[in-house]
Amino acid sequence: MLVSGITALFASVLYLYASALIWQRIQSTSSAAQRSKVLIIAICATVLHAYTLSNTLWVDQQINFHIGNGLSLVALLGSAILLITNINKSTETLGIFIYPFAALTTLLPLMVLTTTYLPFELGTHVLISISAYSIMGIATAQAILYAQQERLFRTKKLSKLMNALPPLQVMETTLVQLILIGFVFLSFALISGALFIENMFAQHLVHKTFFAVLSWLVYAVLLLGHFKRGWRGQKAATYSIWAYFLLILSYIGTELTLAMLR
Structure with a gap:
């Protein structure tokens, strides 16, 4: 636990340092060497973050799941994908949007005392589902940034922050890559989830399954539209945002249903 605490602290400090360097780049033009420095620091922080999380997530051949580990996993995936x-x-x-969040959540698993141990099979499904939600969440944030950047670019009113973001073409390519990765995770989450459904109505999973499948279909239409018909820009961003809204409803709808039945 002591070693995990030290590595978590170092990871958090490195994330904050990388955030500070990026902020300096936004405020003023920096050299390519500055970019290399940011990447090296981010890689070190991500490796330490992964080591810390693995020690708190995998305990006695079981998956130890709680809110701290969940949020830490979301941040780790965001950092790794970036x-x-x-x-x-x-x-x-x-x-600049991911690393400050990662700096905080790296320490969270060590602060949460409550634990829930899950069997490997169920725990794997939970982790895949969280990964799908988090990757699609990152893609949605990317879509919002992309849509805002494109809108401001058309009106020639780019702020310092928006001007410092990657070019529109890079932002679009990154968005599609994120959705592709998230789509694979979401597909596996739906498939693995089907193995744990005995009676959809008795387990009150109708809402979750319906909206999750509907979200999967919207993402599928978006990807087909992009690769077959060249959908891009505001249209791609809108589809992405709506698909994630449906994915969130799959969780919120289930929680509300269970709350009413309690």
């Missing part, structure tokens, strides 16, 4: 997108394009500026 690094992956940097392989072939410069998207590190988007870290």
Whole structure:
């Protein structure tokens, strides 16, 4: 636990340092060396974050799930995916939205005392589902930024922050990549979830299943429209936002139904 605490603290500090460097780049033009520095620090922070989370998430061959681990996983995925997108394009500026959140959530698992141990199979389904929700959430945030950036670009009223974001073409490519990754996770979440459904009505999963499948269909239409008909811009962003809204309803609808039945 002591080692995990130290690595979590170091990861949090590095995330904040990377955020500060990105903010400096937004305020003033920086060199390519500054970009390399941000990426190196972000990689170190992400590795330490992953190590810390693995120690709190996997305990005695069971998955230890609680809100701290869940939020930490969301932030870790966001940081890791951002690094992956940097392989072939410069998207590190988007870290100004992800790294501060990651700095906070890296420490959360060590602060939550309540634990819920899940069997490996069910725990895996839960983690896949959370991964799908979080990746699609990141994609939705990206869609909102992209739509706002495009709108301001057309009116030639870009702020410093919007001007510092990657070019519109890079933002669009990143959005599609995020949706593709999230779509794969969402597909696996639906498939693995079907294995745990014995009686959909008795388990009160009708709302969750209906909206989750509906969200999956909207994402599928969006991806087909993009690759087959060239959907992009505001249209792609709108589809993405609505699809995630349906995905959120799949969770909220179930929670409201269960609350009314209690």
